[in-house]
Amino acid sequence: MTNRFRVLITDRAWPDTVIEREILRQVQAELIEAPSTDEPTLVRLAKEVDAIATNWGQVTERVIRSATRCRIVSRFGIGIDNIAVATATELGIPVTNCPDYCVAEVSDHALGLLLACARRIGFFHGRTKRGEYNLGAATPMRRLSTQTVGLVGLGHTAQELVPKLRSLGVKLLAHTPSGTDHGTGCEMVSLPELLAQSDFISLHAPLLPETRHLMNAERLQQMKPTAYLINTSRGGLVDPQALWSALQEGRIAGAALDVFAPEPPDLSEPLYQDERVIVTPHAAFVSVESLVAMRTQAMQQLVQGLRGERPDHVVNPQYTSAAPSRPPLHEA
Numbered sequence: 315m316t317n318r319f320r321v322l323i324t325d326r327a328w329p330d331t332v333i334e335r336e337i338l339r340q341v342q343a344e345l346i347e348a349p350s351t352d353e354p355t356l357v358r359l360a361k362e363v364d365a366i367a368t369n370w371g372q373v374t375e376r377v378i379r380s381a382t383r384c385r386i387v388s389r390f391g392i393g394i395d396n397i398a399v400a401t402a403t404e405l406g407i408p409v410t411n412c413p414d415y416c417v418a419e420v421s422d423h424a425l426g427l428l429l430a431c432a433r434r435i436g437f438f439h440g441r442t443k444r445g446e447y448n449l450g451a452a453t454p455m456r457r458l459s460t461q462t463v464g465l466v467g468l469g470h471t472a473q474e475l476v477p478k479l480r481s482l483g484v485k486l487l488a489h490t491p492s493g494t495d496h497g498t499g500c501e502m503v504s505l506p507e508l509l510a511q512s513d514f515i516s517l518h519a520p521l522l523p524e525t526r527h528l529m530n531a532e533r534l535q536q537m538k539p540t541a542y543l544i545n546t547s548r549g550g551l552v553d554p555q556a557l558w559s560a561l562q563e564g565r566i567a568g569a570a571l572d573v574f575a576p577e578p579p580d581l582s583e584p585l586y587q588d589e590r591v592i593v594t595p596h597a598a599f600v601s602v603e604s605l606v607a608m609r610t611q612a613m614q615q616l617v618q619g620l621r622g623e624r625p626d627h628v629v630n631p632q633y634t635s636a637a638p639s640r641p642p643l644h645e646a
Contacts, residue, residue, distance in 0.1 A: 319343040319364040319620050324371030325351050326390065328605055334367075337613035341620050353377065360384065365616050368396065370577070375401040386410065386619025388612045391599070393548055394629050395521045403630040410615040410625045414470050415607040416599040421475040423598035424546045427570035428479075428514050431542040432458055436570075436592040453540075453567065456513070459483035464512030466505070466528070467519035467547070468496045475516070476500060487512060509536040514544060521548035531556040535565060542568045546598040549575035558585040572598045 321343045323334065335345055348359055351371035360366060360381035366373060369390040375398040378384065387402055389411040402409050430436050434452040441451055462485040465472045472488070476498045479486060488500035489508045509515065515537065519525050529543065529552045537543070543566060545552055552571070560566045568590035577596060579586060586593050599608075615625035 317342050317344040320346055320362060321365045321367065321616065321620075322346050322348060322356075322359050322363040324348050324356060324366065324368040324373065326369050328609070333606065333609045334613050337610065337617060341617050343617075343620065365620055367612055367616055370396060373397045378402055378405065378407065385622075386616055386625065388616040388619070388625075390608055390612045392416070393521060395548065395550070399630050403633045406633055408619055408625055408628045408633050409630050410612070410619070410627050411629050412608045412611040413627055415611055416601075416604040417470045417474045419601050419604050420471045420546050420598040421478060423572060423594070424471070424475055424516050424518075424544060425478050427544050427546070427572070427592060427594075428463070428516065428542075430592055431514065431544070431568055431570050432456075432461070437568075437589055440589050461485070461513040462487060462511055464488070464508040464515045465500065466508065466515060466517050468494075468498060468500065469518055469520070471546070472516070472518035473498055475518075484514075505533070506536055509533060510538070512541060513538065514542050516544040517547045517551050519547055519551060521550045526550050527553040527556075529553060529557070531559065534560040537566050539565055540567050542566070542570065544570045546572045549573040549577060549579075554579075554583075554585055558583075558588075561585070561588060561590060568592075570594075572596055 319341060321338055323345060325348065331345060338345055346359060346363060348355055353372065353374055353376060356371065356377045357380045360377050363381060364383050365386045365388065366381060366384060367388045367390060373387055373396060378398050378401045384407055387397055387407060387409045389397060392411055392413055394409060394411055397409055399409050432455065434455060437452050441448065463479055465488040468488050468490050473496060476486065486500045487503050487508050488495060489503060489505045493502050495502050519528060531553065534556055557569060570592040572594045573596055585591060615627060618625040
């Protein structure tokens with residue numbers, strides 16, 4: 315059987331492509347896996363494919379402009395900051411993501427990190443593993459029902475987290491640019507108010523130019539010295555140097571980080587070695603079920619694009635089905 319299409323997968327964090335190949339068989343599509351994610355390799359391979367699927371690989375402007383046959387770019391995941399969406403839109407190419415495949419897992423992970431901070435679990439674990447059995451080594455702990463949790467952003471994951479937090483009896487505050495609570499019933503406040511009042515701050519915002527290093531030196535200064543920062547969203551939301559300075563100066567109590575910029579981070583850096591900082595390796599999204607759901611959803615949308623249908627979750631709705639003529643790819 316002759317293949318009708320060729321599909322490039324830039325990278326993946328799972329051991330095989332059984333699910334992907336089975337779904338692509340519906341449209342007689344051949345699967346090509348990039349041997350590396352460096353830009354020259356992706357530019358070369360993109361010239362010969364009809365669709366691109368990416369996990370963490372950078373689908374840059376050069377990659378997209380070189381893909382003159384491309385009908386769709388599909389992200390294995392939620393965030394799209396590794397895709398040149400503006401270029402795809404200009405060229406009439408839909409970009410899709412999987413907006414809800416792991417909301418249960420990430421909200422559970424955020425809750426787990428919050429509890430680990432509140433009960434000093436990471437701190438005690440490290441100390442006892444080194445042979446120190448000392449309850450008095452930690453800073454004082456407070457009953458959770460006396461504490462305030464601030465949610466920065468109220469997307470799918472934060473909305474899933476709200477009832478889990480309510481079951482603990484905490485006071486909930488939230489901040490969104492629009493000021494809407496998205497039906498959660500959270501008390502909406504300005505970002506400075508949230509930072510000043512919260513004992514735990516959980517980040518759930520997308521990474522955009524205006525949110526990069528959202529938690530910088532100025533905003534970390536606005537937190538309580540007893541407060542903890544939790545990030546399961548995007549590493550670029552936090553300025554790591556500012557966070558390290560805040561910890562050194564005692565301006566915050568600690569942090570729990572599952573995402574970083576870059577990834578993986580240099581784990582030898584003092585920030586990640588500090589016992590007040592819990593670090594997990596971008597694990598919040600992972601479960602057997604979530605990976606199957608993500609891979610299936612990403613490929614099904616890619617098939618929709620190859621068939622000329624409108625995919626289910628288009629992140630650039632302003633794209634047009636009739637793509638303008640593409641300028642030639644400029645040499646680097």
